[in-house]
Amino acid sequence: MHFDGLLATPLYVTPRQLSVVVPAGLAGAREVNVIVERDFDWRSVPVRMVVWPARPGLFTSDSSGRGLAAALNEDGTVNSAANPAAKGSIVVLWGTGGGVENLPQKVFIDGIDCEVLYSGAKDGLWQINARIPDFAVKGEIVWRAGERESAEGVILALK
């Protein structure tokens, strides 16, 4: 993968889909040409993309980007309707797009600013440990990285 002059090796490749971590070297860029290259010099037509410092997104349990979050309850079990988390307990959330410039990371559940006990990334994958507010009701999660927020429609199953 080419991001202007920066190369990145895909995490996996299938004939119609691949996954790649955007190079950290793009920090500060406003736009970039994204190119897929195969067999050393057989390249796709570039796709011009806008670059933001962060574009947080939470992984979901069915990989659709919406619905139940891919999350662990405080006891390490997978959060689900059959295994909801207790209010006041800690959940582990997974996401990507939190940026590379030490941006402030916040989590809101039902609009309530949560206590974030840990946030960090490795190879593009973010882990965020947050405490569920006592007054949460629906369990709607929003992750904010710097000035950008994750899309609505991701929820935690709550008791």
Add this chain to the structure above:
Amino acid sequence: MSLPSLSLRYVQGDPAPAPLRVSVTSLTQVVTVQSEVDWLRVLLATLAANGDVQIVADPSRLAPGIRRGTVRIGPVGVEVAVTVLAAAPLLVAVEPARVAIGTDDTEIMVRGSGFTNRTMVQLQTVPWGLTPVRFVDSTTLRFTLPKTYFSAEFNHSITVQNPDSAVSKPVSLAVGRPAPAIASRGVVSAASYAGDVISPGEILTIFGENF
């Protein structure tokens, strides 16, 4: 004394060929050794006993073609034939250098220098004759490769040659899977599938074809 006839191949501009060595046996008397042409030279004037005679050829000033000269070792003449070839035309590239499998008839542009209207294109060392080779100028030739040449993954080797010249170095025309293509709105967050924007350090999923 048994003497072979000798042959050499020389491309203009190349270094002179290595000396030729002729073994002389059954010699019963001293013989003189001399060349009858100025582009052949022997390294000793007489031979008193059995041994080797070294013949040095310098065909650098000869015109292309087959030239013959004789070296006399006593009463016997050794014929040296040298095939002089003009320097090969320079082949730099073919365009396109890659063609997707299943592509229709395609015009190939051959780029280089030293081409003439008699320059021959070769595919896999075989002179191309299925379609005309058009001489554009001394740097460009064009010819059409029929679609049957693009039916499977293959590297075609293309060379060029002028009359009386050496064969150029080959360039490759690769037939393979089509180039990758990113789908419209196909660059998205691996987590949220939101598109249009990317951020440093983010995991992306990219959809398309021929990855």
